[in-house]
Amino acid sequence: MTWDTVKLEWSDDIAxxxxxxxxxxxxxxxxxxEALGEAVGEAGANDARVLVLRGAGDDAFIAGADIAxxxxxxxxxxxxxxxLGHDVADAIERFPAPTVAVVDxxxxxGGCEMAMACDLRIGSESALIGNTEIDLGIIPGWGGTQRLPRLVGEETAKRMxxxxxxxxxETAAEEGLFGEVVPDDEIDDRAAELAAExxxxxxxxxxxxxDAIAQGYSDVSGLDYEKRTFGSLFGTPDQREGMEAFVENREPEFQ
Structure with a gap:
């Protein structure tokens, strides 16, 4: 399959x-x-030994969901x-081989959430990562409320x-969100090296x-609660003001 906004490329058994x-x-x-979910599914169906997830260009891994x-x-x-976002993140988390997010x-x-669904994360020195949904008047809706505390601890997750x-x-690595940080011009080589290993x-x-590691956090009730709560916030004054302010490139004024 081919898609307009997602690419699936192979190097030996690495997708x-x-x-x-x-x-x-x-x-x-x-x-x-939808294309991301289909590409992940195709990589799994073709027995990828490793799945690498990344974004095109030098500015972003995935900047987030489309606020407009x-x-x-x-x-x-x-x-x-x-x-839909949960389905894709879950597909990444449950992928039958190791997954690596290359956060440049x-x-x-949502970009942070897709990275957290991966098994391992490499960050470039210029990377910035966070669950920033609160200023849009909503909460993380693709697994962030559940995966972030597992990675960084409850106190740091709540602050974020x-x-x-x-x-x-550097801070993301100190908190456990990145496994390693490399210079911007070395991240491609390091990602290829780790995937090959x-x-x-x-x-x-x-x-x-x-699978054994996943047994320690296999309870889906928290993810289900997040999905329901995320949707319920749409139409509230917080969500309307937060997203309108983002689209209009101004600071929100929450009442």
Whole structure:
């Protein structure tokens, strides 16, 4: 399959999925999110030994979801949008082989959530990452409320979600959100090196290890609650003001 805004490329048994909307900082609209899910599924169906997720260009991994699309969604439409994002993030998390997010540039909101769904994360020195949804009048809706505390601890996760904090690469590594940070001009080589190292490991044992680790956080009730709550916030004064302010490039004024 081919898509307009997502690329799936192969190097031996390593599949690289690239979100390819650099003019929009690789923001996820419906078409791109659906294509991302299909590309991940195709990589799995073709027995990829490693899945690498990245964004096109030098400015962003995935800057987030498409706010211009989101701002006028009804509660029902927002529920469906949240379900779609969850489906894609879950597909990445449950991918039958190791997954690596190559975070070069911005990774906010839904972009942060897609990175957190991966097993490992590499950050470039210029990377910025965060669940910034609070200033849009909503909460993380694609798994962030559940995956972020697992990675950075409850206190840091609450500060990031409540305050919309954006972490630079060094801080993200210190907090456990990045496994390593490399210079911007070395991130491609390091990603290829790590993917090759993973692909050389025994695949059945890797999958068993990944499944065993996942047993420690397999309760889906928190993810289900997040999906319902995310959709319910659409149509509130907070959501309307937050997203209108974002689209109009001004500071929101919450009442």
């Amino acid at each position: 690289t999925v690239t979100v390819d909307r650099p003019d929009a900082l690789n923001a996820l609209n419906v078409e791109t999110l 699309y989101m701002k006028d969604l009804s509660t029902t439409e927002a529920q469906a949008w949240g379900e 540039g911005y990774a906010f909101g 979600i409540f305050l919309g904090q954006r972490l630079d690469a 993973l692909a050389a490991k025994p695949p059945f044992a890797l999958r068993a290890a990944k």
